[in-house]
Amino acid sequence: MAAQDKALAAWQALNERQQTYMRIIYRADQEAERWHKGAWSRGERAVSAAEWRWIEYGPVGTFKGASLGELQQALADAGVRSQGTGSTLKVLQTTTSSSCARGRRSSRSTTWT
Amino acid sequence: MKLTPQGRAACRAGGLDVGRAGTRRKGMLSETLWGMMVQVWEAGQDGLAVRYSGGAWEQFTGREPAPYMRVGDNPDGRYSYRMHLTDAGRDHYRVFWDAYAVCYQGVAAPHPDGVEVWPSAVDDALARLGAVSSTLSAEITGSDAAAGRLAGLAEALPEVGWPSLPKPTDVPLSPDIARAVGRRDRAAAAARRAVEQAAARYKAAVDRQAAKLGEVLAAHAAALEEPYRTACIRYALAAAAVVQAAAAGRDPVAALKVDPATVRVWPRLPDAPVTGDIEIDFSLTRAWTAAGGRPAKRGRSRKTAPAVGSDLMRECDALTGYADAMAGLVAGGKLLRLLARHTSR
Numbered sequence: 173m174a175a176q177d178k179a180l181a182a183w184q185a186l187n188e189r190q191q192t193y194m195r196i197i198y199r200a201d202q203e204a205e206r207w208h209k210g211a212w213s214r215g216e217r218a219v220s221a222a223e224w225r226w227i228e229y230g231p232v233g234t235f236k237g238a239s240l241g242e243l244q245q246a247l248a249d250a251g252v253r254s255q256g257t258g259s260t261l262k263v264l265q266t267t268t269s270s271s272c273a274r275g276r277r278s279s280r281s282t283t284w285t
Numbered sequence: 286m287k288l289t290p291q292g293r294a295a296c297r298a299g300g301l302d303v304g305r306a307g308t309r310r311k312g313m314l315s316e317t318l319w320g321m322m323v324q325v326w327e328a329g330q331d332g333l334a335v336r337y338s339g340g341a342w343e344q345f346t347g348r349e350p351a352p353y354m355r356v357g358d359n360p361d362g363r364y365s366y367r368m369h370l371t372d373a374g375r376d377h378y379r380v381f382w383d384a385y386a387v388c389y390q391g392v393a394a395p396h397p398d399g400v401e402v403w404p405s406a407v408d409d410a411l412a413r414l415g416a417v418s419s420t421l422s423a424e425i426t427g428s429d430a431a432a433g434r435l436a437g438l439a440e441a442l443p444e445v446g447w448p449s450l451p452k453p454t455d456v457p458l459s460p461d462i463a464r465a466v467g468r469r470d471r472a473a474a475a476a477r478r479a480v481e482q483a484a485a486r487y488k489a490a491v492d493r494q495a496a497k498l499g500e501v502l503a504a505h506a507a508a509l510e511e512p513y514r515t516a517c518i519r520y521a522l523a524a525a526a527v528v529q530a531a532a533a534g535r536d537p538v539a540a541l542k543v544d545p546a547t548v549r550v551w552p553r554l555p556d557a558p559v560t561g562d563i564e565i566d567f568s569l570t571r572a573w574t575a576a577g578g579r580p581a582k583r584g585r586s587r588k589t590a591p592a593v594g595s596d597l598m599r600e601c602d603a604l605t606g607y608a609d610a611m612a613g614l615v616a617g618g619k620l621l622r623l624l625a626r627h628t629s630r
Contacts, residue, residue, distance in 0.1 A: 191563075198293065251574075
């Protein structure tokens with residue numbers, strides 16, 4: 173199976189909600205890419221992709237009314253942030269042969285990046 | 286979170302690559318340079334009058350071995366130079382026009398053979414529909430604001446500044462002078478009463494006229510509400526029909542004719558158009574939801590989609606925003622170029 177067919181199969185294996193999540197994460201990823209590729213022209217030093225590829229998700233399990241992180245806000249704006257968000261993200265991280273996303277806990281114990 | 290390379294590949298395979306579709310082939314110009322070439326092409330035989338012939342223009346004029354443009358003089362105009370396409374430039378335009386249309390969807394370049402890619406009549410018609418609704422909106426908000434200012438008009442009138450007279454004293458005065466002071470005080474009191482009555486009448490007259498005009502303005506604004514709502518619906522329906530026609534490859538001019546029966550379907554917002562492009566459809570659905578559209582719940586008939594809210598101005602603003610988004614999407618054939626990505630793969 174060619175790489176492109178494999179990628180397409182992986183995409184089609186996702187359900188509508190998971191595709192919406194991927195769309196939002198992809199958009200954030202591409203925005204970060206555009207921003208960091210322009211670092212030189214803004215007179216800044218380039219940051220390694222290993223660092224900027226991590227997109228802040230936001231605080232998890234904190235008190236109600238805590239301000240939302242970047243991805244949390246984007247999911248909320250798209251109207252898909254709910255109690256099932258954790259499960260959906262978990263599925264995206266463990267989905268079959270090609271895991272679509274990875275998560276890690278940041279140094280601040282309650283924040284996922 | 287972090288996307289894995291497989292995740293990113295899956296997203297692209299799924300069509301989430303609006304920004305990336307423009308991978309240009311060897312020999313193609315950058316988007317800015319292509320935009321400049323299109324300007325010169327549009328200027329035709331006379332060439333494009335420009336102020337400077339250096340800078341980015343040198344990418345064309347200094348190109349080896351065959352320059353795409355040559356510089357001519359423009360003696361009578363405000364600008365000193367004229368840019369003309371050379372044969373090589375025209376060839377490049379012809380050969381790569383298709384590729385550029387897919388690559389740079391933001392540049393509306395005329396077809397090299399003069400074929401009308403996107404009828405400008407459609408953009409004009411949508412702009413006119415948009416102008417009607419924004420004019421009516423301005424009429425209504427302007428009338429409401431003026432009526433609001435009229436309400437406080439009488440209170441805002443200045444009070445009469447009455448001059449103060451010398452106060453009566455205990456100093457004995459001669460009877461003649463005392464009588465004269467008395468006469469003066471009586472005259473002043475009478476004049477003051479008359480002035481106060483006149484001022485009250487004046488304020489009452491102002492109040493009456495303001496109230497009368499206020500009623501006229503309120504009636505005017507109220508009478509415009511229905512036409513405004515209809516204008517917004519018409520605009521949104523026409524724009525949606527054009528988007529749908531463009532996506533389906535039908536004639537957008539024919540789609541402009543909004544069926545009066547559809548307008549009567551209001552207050553149900555008809556479903557957002559579907560183009561088949563996952564990213565475009567996502568933004569269209571977002572605009573549609575903002576305009577009051579509600580997705581039908583699973584298992585329920587779409588007929589039960591609830592009506593949009595009742596606050597006229599908010600509702601119509603949202604509708605206009607939805608229509609503007611669609612009109613912007615099709616303007617100059619942008620949607621066709623965006624959708625061409627799928628067929629050019």
